[in-house]
Amino acid sequence: MNVIELKNISKTYRKGLRARKVPAVVNLTFSVKKNRVTGFVGPNGAVKTTTIKMITGLVRQSSGTVKINGIESFNPQSRQGVSYLSEQPCFYGHLTVNEALGFAANLLGISGKRIGSEIDRVLDIVEMAEKKSVKVKELSKGMQQRINMAQALLGNPHAMVLDEPMSGMDPPGRKLFRSIFTELKKQGVTVFFSTHVLDDIEAICDDVIVLSKGELVYDGGVMDLLDTGRLGMEMVVFGTVKDEMESLNEIGCSVTEKNNNSIVFVPKDKDYKLVQHLLFSKGKSFVSVKSTSESLQDLLYHNPQKQYVEHEL
Amino acid sequence: MKTVLTIASNTFKETVRNKVLYNILLVAGAALFLSMSFGDLSVFSRTQVMTDFGLATMSLTGLLLAVFIGAGMLGSEISTKTVYGILTKPVSREQFIFGKFFGLVSTLLLNFALISLVFFIAITLMGADVKISIMDAVVLLAVEMSVIVSAAIFFSSFTTPTLAAIFTIGFYISGHLNDLVDIGTKQQESVIWQTVLKFFYFLLPNLEHFNIRSRVVYDLPVPPDFVTGVFCYGVLYTILLLLLSSMVFSRKDL
Numbered sequence: 193m194n195v196i197e198l199k200n201i202s203k204t205y206r207k208g209l210r211a212r213k214v215p216a217v218v219n220l221t222f223s224v225k226k227n228r229v230t231g232f233v234g235p236n237g238a239v240k241t242t243t244i245k246m247i248t249g250l251v252r253q254s255s256g257t258v259k260i261n262g263i264e265s266f267n268p269q270s271r272q273g274v275s276y277l278s279e280q281p282c283f284y285g286h287l288t289v290n291e292a293l294g295f296a297a298n299l300l301g302i303s304g305k306r307i308g309s310e311i312d313r314v315l316d317i318v319e320m321a322e323k324k325s326v327k328v329k330e331l332s333k334g335m336q337q338r339i340n341m342a343q344a345l346l347g348n349p350h351a352m353v354l355d356e357p358m359s360g361m362d363p364p365g366r367k368l369f370r371s372i373f374t375e376l377k378k379q380g381v382t383v384f385f386s387t388h389v390l391d392d393i394e395a396i397c398d399d400v401i402v403l404s405k406g407e408l409v410y411d412g413g414v415m416d417l418l419d420t421g422r423l424g425m426e427m428v429v430f431g432t433v434k435d436e437m438e439s440l441n442e443i444g445c446s447v448t449e450k451n452n453n454s455i456v457f458v459p460k461d462k463d464y465k466l467v468q469h470l471l472f473s474k475g476k477s478f479v480s481v482k483s484t485s486e487s488l489q490d491l492l493y494h495n496p497q498k499q500y501v502e503h504e505l
Numbered sequence: 506m507k508t509v510l511t512i513a514s515n516t517f518k519e520t521v522r523n524k525v526l527y528n529i530l531l532v533a534g535a536a537l538f539l540s541m542s543f544g545d546l547s548v549f550s551r552t553q554v555m556t557d558f559g560l561a562t563m564s565l566t567g568l569l570l571a572v573f574i575g576a577g578m579l580g581s582e583i584s585t586k587t588v589y590g591i592l593t594k595p596v597s598r599e600q601f602i603f604g605k606f607f608g609l610v611s612t613l614l615l616n617f618a619l620i621s622l623v624f625f626i627a628i629t630l631m632g633a634d635v636k637i638s639i640m641d642a643v644v645l646l647a648v649e650m651s652v653i654v655s656a657a658i659f660f661s662s663f664t665t666p667t668l669a670a671i672f673t674i675g676f677y678i679s680g681h682l683n684d685l686v687d688i689g690t691k692q693q694e695s696v697i698w699q700t701v702l703k704f705f706y707f708l709l710p711n712l713e714h715f716n717i718r719s720r721v722v723y724d725l726p727v728p729p730d731f732v733t734g735v736f737c738y739g740v741l742y743t744i745l746l747l748l749l750s751s752m753v754f755s756r757k758d759l
Contacts, residue, residue, distance in 0.1 A: 248593045250759040266755075268597045276593035282586035284515065286522045298511040299594045343590070 195274075195351045195382045196224035196247055201256035203242060203406075216242055217253070217406040224351075224384045224399075229377050231393035231414070232386040233492065234403035240386040241279070243403070244355045247384075248276045260351075275349040279356040281336035283328040289315070289339055290324045296343040314342040319368060333360040341369065352376070354385035358392065370396060390488040394418070402492060414488075421486035425464040427456045428479035429471060436474055443467060453479055508596055509604045516578075516608020525573045526612065529566045533620045536562040537627065552633040553722050559624040560642050560718045563617055567650035568677055570616060575609055575657030576673050577666035579754070588759055599751040606658055606747055610651050617647055638721045641732050648739035649715035653677055655746035662754040679705075680712030710742045 203217040216239050224230045234240050245251035246258050249265045263270035283292045293311045302310055315321045318338040323331065328339060337360055344352055358366050373396045376383055387393065393400050393414060400417060402410035410417060433440065433447055433454040440447055445467060446457045456471070458464040468481070520526060540558030541551070582588040582605075591601055621643055625635050656676045660669035679686075683706060690702040714735045720727050 245759070248589075250589065250592060252756070252758065268595045268600075271593060271595045276589070278586060278589050278593075280586060282589050284519060284587055286519050287515075295511065295515055296590065296594070299508060299591060299596055301507070301595070 193226045194223040195226050195261060196353070196384060197257075197259045197262075198222055198243070198247070199257045199259075201243075201246065201253045201258060203239070203246065203251070204254045215406065217246075220256070220403075220406070220408055222401050222408055222411045224382060224401075226382050227380040228398040229373060229383040229396055230385075230399040230401060231397040232384060232401050232403070233388070233390065233393060234386075235493075237405070238403040239406045240403060241355055244353060244386060247353055273347075273349050274351045274353065275344040275346070277340050277344040277352070277354040277357050279359050281328070281333070281340040283336065283339070285327070285329040288325055288327050289320065289331075292328050292339065293343055293346065297346050300347045302347055310346055311342075314345045317345055317372060318342045334362050334365050337361055338365065338368075341372065345372075349381065351382040352384070354383065356386050356388070358387065358389065366392075390492065394488050400488075417491065418485050418488065421488075421491040422460050423484045423486065424460040424462070425458045425467075425481060426484045427458065427464070427467065427471070427481045429454045429456055430477050430479060433471065433476065436471065436476075439470060440467065443470075457484075508600045509607065512591065512596075512601060512604025513607035513611060516605050517611045520574055520609060520612040521615070523574060526570065526616065529569050529573075530616065530619060532569075533562045533566045533616075534623065536565075537620070537623055541627065552628060552631055555624070555628060555631070556639060557718060557722045559620070559627075560639075560646065560721065563620050563643065563646050564649070564716075566616060566620065567613055567646065568653060568674075570609075570613055571650060571653040571657045572670045572673050574612070575654045576661050576669035578605055578609065578658065579661040580666040580669070583759060592759065598755045602658060602662070602747055602751045602754055606651075606655060606743075609654050609658075613650050613654065614647060617643060617650075636721070636724075638717070638724075638727050641727055642717050642721045645715045645717060645732065645735055645739075648736055648743075649712055651743045652680075652710055652712070652715075652739050652746070655743045655750070659746045659750040659753070662750045662757065676709070677712065680710050681716070683709050683711040684713055710738075715739065 199221050201217055201220040202215065204213045204215050206212065207214050220243065232240055232244070242251060246253050247260065247265055249268070249271065252266055258265040260270035260274055261272070284295075287295065290311060293314065294307055297307045297310055311324075312321065315324060318341050320335065320338050320342065323335065323339075328336060331339065337357070341357065344354065358369050361369065370392065373383060373385075377396070377398075397414050399412065400410065400414050401408065430453060432449065433456065437447060440456060443466065444459055444462045448455045448457075456467065458467050464481075468478075471478075536558060537555070540555045540562075543554050543558070579588075588601070592598065625639075628635055628639075653673065653676070657669060657673040660672040660676075664672070686702055686706045686709075690699055690706060693699045693702060717727055717732075719725075
């Protein structure tokens, strides 16, 4: 089942004195599956934020439909149980952390008795319990983003839409957010988040949606995408393989030596089991055998043969 | 309703902590103090001058509050993106507009209550009675200001804070000059001009209806039906403007 569904979405802005039509999003169709963590990537200007705003009802599409839980996104009921985290923390300057979260909890319809314990729960998750009485505007950007995450966790949402949640975070903050995502994944919460950090996608996401210039260029599993960039198998063998070099070269393998070990690389179009069998039969033992593939970064932005996105980050 | 009250309460806290409010109250205090001195210089009694000044001060501070806070309200919510934190929750744009309105009107009422308190104490200290008609005048002023606040919110739903402030002042002035538009319509011979002027006469509210200051000052009777009628007129106009604001704001990309 899909939590978020975009069907043939287009968005056109009008610019200049003559109100010239400028297309931002062109016929975009994708969906976010329930109970999965989906990454949303693309270079600057790929209209990720505009797309997220259409999902959250902040911007209305020029054509097509955006549905959340089967309800049109401009209907406020579609956001029941769905939380949002903006790239820039946006709290009222006159409120303390406790007041800001209390305000958000009231808007979510959390009952008065539960608000206090709910605020304590989310502040514990983002490790900000001691900042409860501090005014939000007095906190650093990274801390404000933690509070932003706390408000997104209020009321145990079943789905979360996050626009570059780790923007401006320090390494401990990033680590904390990654662990929060992992926990949410375990709890079966649907998470959809945009990011420029592809390591986060590789580490956390089940699926990835790639946009370029307002158009969809990839929609599928992260592992499937990585698989398209699979290079082959890398076997680290104890000792030297000089005697087997000729046979290995015939198969198409390349060999390098390092720290008294031999690293045998078997290209993906060759049968690595054949190589394994050959080396076993010669009495060789293995330190490790692992699959090697291009990083998501290389796959999306650098490799001209498989490049999904035209612009670099 | 809980959502509207939550937004209203937050807006109230926000505006109460706004320095503009205290500056406006300072101006009001100074005006009331001056009115006490002017009373000795005028041919009218001190109480009459104070009543006139007091009611005029309330009208002016209400307008200032509507212009300085109301006209910039939606614009600042959008520029600081605080609106995202509200509208990305199960909150409709209509609830947001009505919440902001009630929040600002609550501040306005607090402002009126404070000025009225000082004003009534001063009148009582001078040995005069606080007449019912003064209360009527204050109530009608509050309704007039709710019309002005809703107009400020309406203008800020589609334009910049500066333009919204200019439009709100224009709305206030033209609303008070609406009777002149009616006179002008009757004097026009051209049917086209008559139609145009009539259109504006009916489009703009007649804010002079809310002004019973001279009746109060000269102790003229104010029919109770008149107060009720004008009260309902103001409330209906306010609702109309808020519905229009919601319609415009619902179509706005944030």
